[in-house]
Amino acid sequence: MTALLQVEHIETAYGAxxxxxxxEFSIQAGEMATLLGRNGMGKTTTVRSILGLTPIRKGSVRFQDRTIHTWTADRIARLGIAVVPEGRQIFPNLSVQENLVAFASNRSHSSEPWTLERVYALFPRLQERAGNMGNQLSGGEQQMLAIGRALMTNPHLLILDEATEGLAPLIREEIWACLGRLRQLGQTTLVIDKYVQRLVELADQHTIIERGQVVWSGRSEALRQNPEIWQRYVGV
Incomplete structure (x- = not known):
């Protein structure tokens, strides 16, 4: 079966x-995958390479069996790839509802698309804050809004870069619950985060990178049975 996303031996640089x-890694439709590693090891650069924001020098990126790494970032996004970026980057001067409806689209041509009502059902707190400006939200609420905004595009692939970075434990639990719900719904997702213990419960497969290279990849059960692997490459 052809993977939804195939990252094939990519090399990326900033100048020299x-x-x-x-x-290299691949994600099948309906899977939840992770990209793991310590800070500065190339995870965000990998995401930028997939999105067309940082050109790759060698290798290729294929999505829905189309080679996309030479495409512009906006064309790639219209294919149905949505990202929740590190730092959230919501619009501070728009209300919660305006942030959400500004991105409304059905890029995956879903018969049951994400709507404002469905996002509010997933994150009731956003409905409570519907009229608040983006800069009036807590960090956790901003992350919920960033996820909801991405879902409003109805993507084939959802990417979360540092999914729970800087969030309080209770808010992290809400985000994990959200990811669990998305997995049940069959949303193909790539998650970057450091909480491996939770990710092995949620995700299907994992790729660990160290200094810009894949040092381990496999299914959740294999990673669960070998905690020394994540302690070596992900632990602080």
Whole structure:
């Protein structure tokens, strides 16, 4: 079966500084996958390479069996790839509802698309704050809004970069619950985060990178049975 996303031996650099050295992994439709590793190891650069924001020098990125790494970022987004970026980057001067409806689209041509009502059902707190400006929200609420905004595009692939970074434990639990619900709904998702213990419960497969190279990849059961792997490459 052809993967929804195939990252094939990509190499990416910023000027003379090479960051990625042959990164490869694939995600099947309906899977939840993770990209793991310590800070500065190339996870965000991998996401930027997939999204067309940082050009790759070698290798290829294929999505829905189309080679996309030479495409512009806006064209890639219209294919149905949505990202919840590190730092959230919501519009501070728009209300919660305006942030959501500004991105409304059905890029996956879903018969049951994400709507304002469905996002509010997933995150009731956003409905309570519907009239609040983006800069009036807590960090956790901003993350919920960023996820809801991405879902409003009805993507084939949802990417979360640092899904729970800087969030209080209770808010993290809400985000994990949200991810669990999305997995049940069959939303293909790529998650970048550091809480491996929770991710092995949620995700299907994992890719660990170190200094811009894949050092381990496999299914959740294999990672669960080998905690020394994540302690070596992800633990602080």
């Amino acid at each position: 500084s090479q960051v990625l050295f042959g990164i």
